[in-house]
Amino acid sequence: EVQLVESGGGLIQPGGSLRLSCAASGFIVGNNYMSWVRQAPGKGLEWVSVIYSGGSTYYADSVKGRFTISRDNSKNTLYLQMNSLRVEETAVYYCARGLWDGMDVWGQGTTVTVSS
């Protein structure tokens, strides 16, 4: 079964760091475009970052320089390292597969709460 399972969310103080993981099954992360998308409480979807199958990475302006997307092909897992977190980045963070044919597989999301 094709599946994505996020983990690593939690409560973190402003300015803190957190690393999210997204474990894939049923397909190879390294052969796909993989994105992180977040959704603040009661708000819409916001794209965060993408890693291309070739390894290129891109970020939303709001997180550039603070977040890093990466993958471990041996673990078939996608990551999002988040540094200098801000209160307004409290959200459910989703990982998703795909890009040019749409994001066709999504995880269930992991909740990040940035609060003092």
Next chain:
Amino acid sequence: SYELTQSPSVSVSPGQTARITCSADALPKQYAYWYQQKPGQAPVVVIYKDSERPSGIPERFSGSSSGTTVTLTISGVQAEDEADYYCQTVHTSGTYVLFGGGTKLTVL
């Protein structure tokens, strides 16, 4: 900056046709994608590349494009279609992804 604009809400009665639009700004439009999101659930793609329907998505969902506006049409709306719908595109540079603000579809 490049933006996708959606109307905040659409209301229709069961059996009617719902049309949800998404407008890009003056920059050339790339393919559009549509996602359905129900409360507490992850989004699901219902249309990709403007008008393609993934397997498992009911035929009542269709997409079209005209100029810099794309439209998601749901024919014969059912109560289960009540959800938030988001359009999405990839910038021509391939370096960033945009989502529209979302449209809440209410089935009366």
